[in-house]
Structure formats: C-alpha cells, structure tokens
Amino acid sequence: MWIRHAFLGLFGFSAGIAIAAGTFAFIIMIGIVPRIAARSNTAKHTFCYENAILLGGLCGDLLSVFLDVQIPGGRPLLILYGFCAGIFVGCVAVALAEILKALPIFLRRVRMKEGLPWVVLFMALGKMLGSFFYFFFDMAAQ
Template sequence: MWIRHVFLGLAGLTAGAAVAGGTFAFLIMLNIIPRMIGKTKTAARICLYENMIVLGGIGGNLLSVFLMMRIPLGHIFLGVYGICAGLFVGCVAVALAEILKTFPVIFRRTKVKVGLWVILWFMALGKTAGSLFYFIRRLSDS
C-alpha cells in the first residue's frame, strides 16, 4: 500500500515540475519578467525576482493541492492576494496580446495615434469591474 502512495507522490511531483517549467518558460517567452525588470529599473535585484517567482510557484502549488487547509489571515490578506493575482493575470493577458500583435493591428485600423495608455487603462478597469461583478454577485456558485 505504501509503495502506491510513494509512486503517486513521485508521479505528482514530476508532473508538477513539468507543468511549472512550462509555465515559467511561457512567461519568459512572453518577455513579461524581463520587461517588468527593465521598466522598473531594478535589474540589480534579479535574484530577488527569481526567488519570488519560484516561491510563488511553490506556494501556489501547495495551496492548490491542499485547498482544504484554512489560512486565517483575514480579509486584508485576501484583498492583497486578489490584487496580486489580478496584476499577474493582467500582465500575462496583455503580454500575450502584444506578442500576437493584437494591439498594434487594432490601433492601426482604428487610426488611433494618441491616448493609447487611456485605452489600456479602460481595458484594465473593465476587467476589474467584470471580476468584481462576477464575485460580488456570486455568479460562480450557479
């Protein structure tokens, strides 16, 4: 019986490592992390970025595996986590759209030359409003 548990544990560990490696390779291919480092001019803290990415991946995996575990940190922690998760998803979505050249094509066809940052802000605010509507109305329960 214990051999089955050891085998399942090793299979889960290797599968998780493969998925995590693919995810991090995808993020690097999209140039998200190097671009954020370049925009914030914090290249001297590259080791901190690497450590936080790895710890975030490990922490996310642990939380997703042990969902029944309760973390009594309150609503403030939940809000901070929600903001960080939303920023992450937003960065991935915008980077993917940029890699696929979605924004340049749309802006060229609509002849938009100025105010691109305003459009991006409204896209982010729309995504935030939609997420808030979804969770406040508890649409995930239905």
C-alpha cells in the same frame, strides 16, 4: 492495489512538474520579469525577481497540496492577495498581447493614432469590474 496508488502518484507528480515547467517557461518567454524590472528602474534586481517567482510558485504548491493550512488575516489578507494576483495576471496578459503584437494590429485596423494608454487603462478596468461583478454577485453558482 498499492501499485495503482504509486503509479497514480507518480503520474500526478510528473504532470505537475510538466505543467509548472510550461508555466514558468511561458513567463520567461514573454519576458515579463525584465520588462517590469526595466519599467521600475530596478533591472539590477532581475535575478531576485526571478527567484521570488520561482520560490512563490514552489511554496504555493507545497502549501496548497501537502498542508491543510488556514492563513490568518481573513478578508483583508484575501483582498490584498486578490489585488496582487490581479496585478500579476494583468501584467502577464499585457505582456502576452505585446509579444503577439495584438494591440498594434488592432490599433492599425481601427486607425487609432492617440490614446493607447487610455485603451489599456479601460481594458484593465473592464477586466476588474467584470471580475468584481462575477465574484460579488456570485455568478459562478448560477
């Protein structure tokens, strides 16, 4: 019986390492960290950004898997976390679309010459409103 548990633990640990490595490789491949650093004129701190992402992922994994920790702060901290996580996911999505050249191809097909910042803004607002309605009206339970 203990051999099954040991094998299951080893298998889960190995799968977690593989998924984490793939996630961080994806983030590095699309170049989101250097792009954010270049846009914010903080390119000299790129190494600190990469370390912060790595340590954040590691600490988040450790806290969520091994510790039963209740983070104080209630809704205000949850709102702040959701806001920051949304910014990160939005940056990853835009960087991925930019790398895959999806937006330029779409804009060429619809023959759009101006207004790209507005398109990106309204895409982000649509994503935000969709998420808000999904969670606020508890559509997951339906």
